[in-house]
Amino acid sequence: MIPEINYWAVIVATISTMVVGSIWYARPVFGTWWQKAARVEAPANAATAIVVTVIVSFVSAWVLAGSAAIAQEFYGGNFLGNTVLTALILWAGFTAARFITHDAFENRPWKLTLLNIAHELVTVLVMALIIGLFGISAA
Numbered sequence: 001m002i003p004e005i006n007y008w009a010v011i012v013a014t015i016s017t018m019v020v021g022s023i024w025y026a027r028p029v030f031g032t033w034w035q036k037a038a039r040v041e042a043p044a045n046a047a048t049a050i051v052v053t054v055i056v057s058f059v060s061a062w063v064l065a066g067s068a069a070i071a072q073e074f075y076g077g078n079f080l081g082n083t084v085l086t087a088l089i090l091w092a093g094f095t096a097a098r099f100i101t102h103d104a105f106e107n108r109p110w111k112l113t114l115l116n117i118a119h120e121l122v123t124v125l126v127m128a129l130i131i132g133l134f135g136i137s138a139a
Contacts, residue, residue, distance in 0.1 A: 006136055009130055010058065010065050013126075016123075017060070017126075030115055034112070037115070061131070071083075071086045081132070082132075088124075091120060095124070
């Protein structure tokens with residue numbers, strides 16, 4: 001079974017990750033603190049970092065849309081609700097769990113880990129809302 005994916009939703013969800021990240025890591029929000037805690041300087045080639053981010057954000061949105069479509073087929077009911085629940089499960093089981101594991105071994109500050117996984121949660125929930133509101137297919 002190949003899940004039905006609304007590619008317009010995936011494209012808008014991909015763009016949303018850039019908006020959320022731009023706000024989250026802006027200097028007045030968490031950017032200054034994050035740069036110090038993570039010991040990050042501005043990348044030498046910001047364009048490369050942005051291109052990579054767009055590509056992986058597209059993959060994440062596409063996987064979320066496909067997973068949500070599969071969940072919808074399995075559970076039925078409300079697509080928006082299923083998409084948000086799927087996003088929460090994927091975030092907790094993969095994103096948050098992996099961040100916590102890696103950051104523990106890298107001895108990163110827990111506040112930094114919490115900041116980063118909270119960013120990922122907001123990003124995934126915004127993607128889920130977009131995908132869920134668009135629906136399964138653009139037909």
